Amino acid sequence: MRFTRRTALALVAAPGLARAQPLPARPVRIVVPFPPGGPTDFAARLVGDGMQTALGQPVVIDNRPGGAGNIAAEYVVRSTPDGTTLLFSGSGLGINAALMDRLPFDAGRDLAPVVLVSSSPNLLTAGPRLNIADIAGLIAEAKRRPGEISVAVGSLGTTQHMAVELLKMRAGVDVTIVPYRGAAQAMNDLLAGTVDALSDGITSSLPQVRQGRVKALGVTSLQRSSSAPEIPAIAETLPGFDAVAWFGLHAPAGTPEPALAALNAAANAALAREDVRGRFADGGARVLGGSVAEARAHLANDVGRWTEVVRRTGARVQ
Template structure:
């Protein structure tokens, strides 16, 4: 698949040039009624929590309710299609997360084109995964784990929230770069996979920090490394995978998108207000607790993050031969 990188970046950077004249009057009064933030995953997870943080901030700042609507299913594709088909009037937004970059390479028959149909607004945060093992696995570092796995090719299993999920892709990148043979055990969600890891039925998971940190603190799981380029404030003593596998990086992201052709005035206002929210101490602290690093920035910068992620994960998916069921 050839990704229209230049066209997407032009879309993000040139929002002012979009044809918005028929909507200018409405945009000036925006928001005059509640706004929906569509989240393609169940309530209670890190994606949902961050959407609600941003929604509450916008509600307080702009005087209208920003309501999170969870429409789960198909790795976020159901919610994405709903936003792609929504009127471009600023009243339907999308919580954009890592699976959106993965899905662009994983699915060939979607009812939308993410690059074409969703305009980036802001990337709120980078999200980390942490490599966690059951304490029964006799390793405490990534080099020890690599040696342990190489001595047992095909005997070490790793869990994930399912085929094509960020945990699956992050571990496949590790397998590719570290030269190890691990067996994938997909689950219907991250929680049951984590439960089985705690119970000793799995060896390792590349887990979202929010799903594993309490188990790490309780000593039920052992953290070997984080997948981001830098260490995390919430796990300061845990090294990065890249400390031992040079060049490895598998961070996620969370941000906001809108239907294409949403008036530039609305996107600019959202971007400005959300950047202000990301500077708020309470919001920053909560994002860090979830294993994130606050970013912010312009729509164009988010566009670059998205296209680079799509390029990267497309290569991993093709190399690993990952297919959805």
């Protein structure tokens, strides 16, 4: 939690706090780079509903899927920077900047981060083809058989993909990444023994782990997940290992600082609500919150570190 509970309660108790800030008196639009009904859309609506109460003006969701999230991002980048158009996105911004050569915008230059919303770890699992117990066993096996261990990912250009690239870089191993069009088929092939391991979101993989059908090797967050505290973090073997999916709110560059402050306060008030925090926790996510400065630093760090991973591993999306 990046803000104190006393501060959070004060924000909740003062729903008019952000209202006094200079935002135009019209609806705030939160642009979501995925279709309605999915987990990203659900999270954006949770935050938007809470912000609406704090701001005292409507907050609407605008779904603009496609282009690996770049369609929505470009729309926001080209919007009037007055605080009424926001992007609900996160880890994809840094990954796309690292993997894609010709983006029509620069996330670090053209977006103004407002607040960090949440983070969710991924989980690396092993199927029946690998007789290993933990991440150290995977690393040892990969070093013994370079290039022969296959690791499935539901899609390239995701934190699940980049977690495997980071593992290759940090552990000095050569594994073969096998991309799929969706995590469900990847899990089916893991269970069938077609691939050796899988990098996927923790909530998708946990049911198979708890049924004893696959072996959990490690979560990709710095600490263990509250959803499965019995599963070690990969960082316990490779200190500093961190490859989580995260979300935040971003405005167009040039948005006035008072408007960013008002939006930040409203978002923190929403994230402090127990019902909102509970819904995020149900989905395996950890609520973040915090200052505009923290959000800026986080995006800059994400772009920089994934650029370094791509440079050193030669990762590609095709």
